Amino acid sequence: MSLAAAYLIGIPRMPGSQCPDADPRVEFSLSDDPLQAVERELERLPHGPTLFADGLEGLYQAERDARRAERLPSWLRLWSLGQAGIALGLLTHIWPLVPSPASTAVELLLALCVLAFPVSCLTRTKRLAVASMAWALIGLVLQVALLALPAWTGEPVSPALLVAPPVALAFLCGAPLPDAWSRMAAGAFTVGSILAALAVLPGASALTFGLGMAALWGAQRRIGERLGSLRREGFLLRRQVRLQNEAASAERAAMERLAKVDALTGIPNRRAFDAQLIEHLVRARPSRPVCVALLDIDYFKALNDAAGHLSGDECLRRVAGALRKAAGEALVARYGGEEFAVLFEADEEPALSDRLERLREAVLALDIAHPGRRGERLTISLGAAMATEAENSRVVLDRADTALYRAKNEGRNRVAFEPKAAPVADTADLRRLLDLARDGRGGVPAEDGERAQA
Structure with missing residues (x-):
């Protein structure tokens, strides 16, 4: 960007780089340039998703809140469909004929999935976030209960019960909920599932299931951290592009102003x-x-x-x-x-x-x-x-x-x-006079003769 354009639109410059007409008493700091702040954060980001500096963290959280409001309804509906699929699979493979206390938990899970659709229509972001988290926690608690119920009912443990917890844990990965809430829900669900598995499975199987759930929990946390880093990088890139476009627009406006304003007097040229x-x-x-x-x-x-x-x-x-x-x-x-x-x-x-x-x-x-x-x-x-x-x-x-x-x-x-110049004779009148002269009649209309005498 040229110094003249920067001076006209007020973009901060390094000390000593002001245009000649700038006030030398005013010092401009490069740290005040929002584009430079974004570029510094982009350089620092690969070391980890740390908090942004220079007020960028507040802007990032505000954008996250706005985007969360857009993503929560679709995620809640997707979660409800996934949980409904798990519940229907359990009903089909575990209790096809004989009802048991476990069927009640499955029915509650199905009812929870159906009610998630009207809940997703909430318009207030905070209420929708709280309702989504409550619905997810209730669903996870019901799945832990389903995993633990065979210990009290004496029914055999179906492989479907062991598949459901990892699937439910995967649905929490990348959920548009506050990061602390997602981490707490995933941790509590993992610990509850491991304890329930210890109660219903033999030692070796329980150990294998527990190690698998712990590994999935660690992978879920790593994926969540990576997604958080990508979200922060995406935010910085979007802001960088926006600031660059604004700077380019401002420079074009400054160039247009330079083309229309006299540099010495400041009035139009x-x-x-x-x-x-x-x-x-x-x-x-x-x-x-x-x-x-x-x-x-x-x-x-x-x-x-x-x-x-x-x-x-x-x-x-x-x-x-x-x-x-x-x-x-x-x-x-x-x-x-x-x-x-x-x-x-x-x-x-x-x-x-x-x-x-x-x-x-x-x-x-x-x-x-x-x-x-x-x-x-x-x-x-x-x-x-x-x-x-x-x-x-x-x-x-x-x-x-x-x-x-x-x-x-x-x-x-x-x-x-x-004064305004006298109007020239009408072209039609001049052509008519020229035609008369060419005809050789030599005379002119009375009106034209009066004009000539006048």
Whole structure:
């Protein structure tokens, strides 16, 4: 990004890298740049999903909360379908004919799965998160109970009972719940499943199942940590892209501003004035005339020769400020060198004269001694032209320029108006007269003869 663009849009820069017009008393620190903060966190992230610095952690948690609200309903429905599949599998393979106390737990699990669908329609994020966690805990408790029930009922332990806990543990991996909640639920479910297996399985089988559940729990935690790291990296990458796009947009806006604003005086330049002039002239009507005025600082070359160009630049800045303040809603632009241009929709001619006189008096009120002309003050000359219909901008500017030269020839420090040029004869009339001459009749219509005599 160029220094000029950075200065215009206020993007922090390193000390000593300010553009020449920046206030040297202001120090900019690179640490204040949010894009640099994101890039530092991206470099630090591979070492582990640690907390972000520089306020990024709050933004990350806010985005997590927003994304959690979007993902919770779909996850809760998926969880309910998975739990329903486990329950139906248990009903099919364990108790196909004879009811038992275990069937009650399975029926409760099925009812829990059905009720999860209306619960997923909650609109408040916190209530939905709490309900999802409660539903998951109840489902896990029921599965632990199902695993422990054979110890009291005397029924044989089906392999399906041993498959259900690992499947349920897998559903907690990547759940859109607070990380602490997921870790606590997974740990409690793993410990409960191992204890239930010790109660219903022989020693070697219980040990094998316990080691398997512990390994799955460790893998689930590692996957959760990796997902957390990926979520943080994804957050930083999204924020980096967003900040880069914002910086690019701001730089484009700054470049557009540089193309339309005069760097010395801070007012619109000739390019911006010409564009506005065309738009105004298109809308010009007798009821809404457009006034174009060209202003020129009197004897500006003598001022530059006597006081130097730096004084001349300061003079231009002060004149531009006075004109902008006195012009009100009118557009004031630097048209080139010591010449300025003013554009506004005019009213009656007396009011128009007053508005232009206010501009002249505003510069005179600056009370700037002219170093090139002893005893004189800095003044301006103005030339104005009116447009009451759509016209070519070059024609209107030419009339205003003619009026400006007349104001200078009449003694400067004054306002001059240039009337609109007389309309040219209609093309159809000229063609008709030419045809008559070619016919050799030599005569002209009475109306045209009267015009010729007049």
